[in-house]
Amino acid sequence: MTAKPKINIIGTGGTIAGRSASATDLAYDAAQLSVDELLEDIPGLKDIADISATNLFALNSKDMGPGEWLKLARRVETCAEDQDTAGVVVTHGTDTLEEAALFLELTLRTQKPVVITGSMRAATALSADGPANLYQAVQVSASSQAAGRGVLVVLNGEIFSGTRVIKGHSIATDAFSASAGGLIGNAYSGHTFFFVSPGFPPLHGAFHRVLQNDQVLPQVGVHFVTAGDDEQALVSLEAAGYQGLVLAAFGSGEIPEALVPGAKAIAERGMPIVVSSRVNHTVVLPETMTLKEGGHVVASRHLNPQKSAVLLALALATGSDPIDVFTRADIAE
Numbered sequence: 001m002t003a004k005p006k007i008n009i010i011g012t013g014g015t016i017a018g019r020s021a022s023a024t025d026l027a028y029d030a031a032q033l034s035v036d037e038l039l040e041d042i043p044g045l046k047d048i049a050d051i052s053a054t055n056l057f058a059l060n061s062k063d064m065g066p067g068e069w070l071k072l073a074r075r076v077e078t079c080a081e082d083q084d085t086a087g088v089v090v091t092h093g094t095d096t097l098e099e100a101a102l103f104l105e106l107t108l109r110t111q112k113p114v115v116i117t118g119s120m121r122a123a124t125a126l127s128a129d130g131p132a133n134l135y136q137a138v139q140v141s142a143s144s145q146a147a148g149r150g151v152l153v154v155l156n157g158e159i160f161s162g163t164r165v166i167k168g169h170s171i172a173t174d175a176f177s178a179s180a181g182g183l184i185g186n187a188y189s190g191h192t193f194f195f196v197s198p199g200f201p202p203l204h205g206a207f208h209r210v211l212q213n214d215q216v217l218p219q220v221g222v223h224f225v226t227a228g229d230d231e232q233a234l235v236s237l238e239a240a241g242y243q244g245l246v247l248a249a250f251g252s253g254e255i256p257e258a259l260v261p262g263a264k265a266i267a268e269r270g271m272p273i274v275v276s277s278r279v280n281h282t283v284v285l286p287e288t289m290t291l292k293e294g295g296h297v298v299a300s301r302h303l304n305p306q307k308s309a310v311l312l313a314l315a316l317a318t319g320s321d322p323i324d325v326f327t328r329a330d331i332a333e
Contacts, residue, residue, distance in 0.1 A: 005086035005142040007049040008079040009134075011035035012072065013059040014093025016130040018122035026171075028122035030060035030093060038091070038123065042131045049086075049142045061093025061100075061118075066217040066313065069103040074211055080110040087113035087141030091134065094118045094167060094175065097153065101162030102307050105151040106314055109205035113146035116153045116162065120173045129156065129173045136187035148198040149184075159185035159194070163201040163329075166304060168280050179281055180302040202329050207314040218243035218316040220309040224278060225249045231262020238266050244312045244322075245271055248278040248305040253289025260290060267296040272315075272322045276300035276308045298323045301330040 011017065013031025017038060020028035035053035039045060056075055057068060072090065079088045092100055101116050108114060117137035119130035137154040140146050151162030155176050161184055169175040178184075185194040210217070221242035223233055237245060245266065249255045253275045255263065267273050273296060275289045276282055282304045286293035293299050300308040303326070315325045 004048065004050045006084050007051055007087050007089060007138050007141050008082075008085055009035050009039075009051060009053045009089045009091065009138070010072070010075055010079070011038075011053065011055040011091045012057040012061070012064065012068070012093070014061050014091060014118050015122055016091050016093075016117070016119040016134070017058070019124050020122045023124060023126040025125075028125070030122075031058040033123055035091065038130065038134060041123070042135050045135055045138060049138050051138070059093070061095040061097065064093065064096050064100060066103070069100055070211065070217075072100070073104055073107045076104065076114055077108060077110065077211065080108075080112045080114070085112065087115065087146065089134070089137045089141050090114070090116045092116050092118050094120060098165050098167055099306050099310050101151050101153050101165055102310050103314075105162040105201060106203055106207045106311065107205065107211055108151065109208050111148050113141040113143070113149070114151045115141040115146070116151065117155060120171060120175055132157075135189070139190075140185075140187050140192050143192045145192060145194050145198075148200065149194075150200045150204050152184075154187055157187055158183055159187055159192075161201055164302070166280065179304060180283075203325070207318055210314060210317050215317060217313045220244040220246060220313045220316070222246045222248060222305050222309055224305075225255050225259065227256070228258075229256050230258045234259070234262045234266055238269075238271060243271070244274070244309075244316055246274045246276055246300070246305050246308045246312060249275050249284070249289065251277060251279060253277060253284035253291075253299060255290045257290075263291060263297075267291075270296060272296045272298065272312060274298050274300050274308045274312050274322065274326065276303060276305040278305070280304070293323065296322075298326050301326055303329065
């Protein structure tokens with residue numbers, strides 16, 4: 001008999017572990033159930049993998065951040081270093097899942113599958129989506145096809161690159177899509193399909209060294225640009241001590257003229273500014289934005305504001321040039 005692949009599941013909380021007062025309530029308390037309790041509701045899971053489960057956090061993902069992601073990345077790395085481990089699955093709340101996926105992609109170097117999953121409905125909800133998502137995440141992580149692809153996100157039967165996945169709906173179970181490059185595969189019960197050949201996304205593991213010390217990542221502020229905006233909000237962010245700034249600009253990187261002098265002044269004083277877009281499927285290029293790329297101003301390319309903040313923080317933490325980093329993030333390596 002062929003041995004089943006060993007899969008480590010790391011629980012962090014989130015909606016997938018949430019509990020509501022009744023099956024029809026939209027309101028619920030996140031992070032109430034352990035991974036072992038979640039596994040009890042997934043028949044057949046132990047037939048496809050040898051499961052080892054641990055609970056690292058019990059948090060609503062709105063409270064996850066760089067400090068928690070550093071601990072999570074180190075735990076994933078430890079699990080992956082076990083020669084008997086075939087893959088690692090992380091259960092995570094969906095509020096900050098896209099940032100966590102990018103952070104893990106940029107800091108982990110393992111060749112083994114690392115798959116993040118979650119749910120849009122609490123575990124006690126009518127037609128909860130968590131059990132199927134977790135089953136499919138384990139199935140994908142146990143697949144030999146999943147190795148050498150970087151961090152993956154599996155939700156609603158779809159497989160996304162952790163670099164490109166974005167959340168586009170607050171409640172629907174098909175809330176996630178990809179900002180560029182699209183869907184890379186599908187997971188059905190007993191079947192895993194990839195539409196692209198194996199290969200790591202750009203910057204895979206490029207910031208691994210942040211896992212090797214106890215440094216606190218620099219704080220990066222995000223300013224959501226609105227009609228009639230002026231520079232006062234930017235001045236406040238600079239005064240608050242942020243070390244980098246992301247502008248969630250209009251369209252392909254445009255900002256009101258009233259905002260331009262303040263943004264330029266902040267950049268000239270040495271604070272890096274990344275121009276992204278408040279549009280869900282982001283494309284901001286040097287020639288499409290109001291500010292000119294150069295010095296301390298950089299276009300985010302295909303990264304939305306929240307992902308841009310993650311990459312900028314890691315660039316600052318490692319002394320990397322933001323323009324070089326954001327340019328390389330869009331180049332297949």
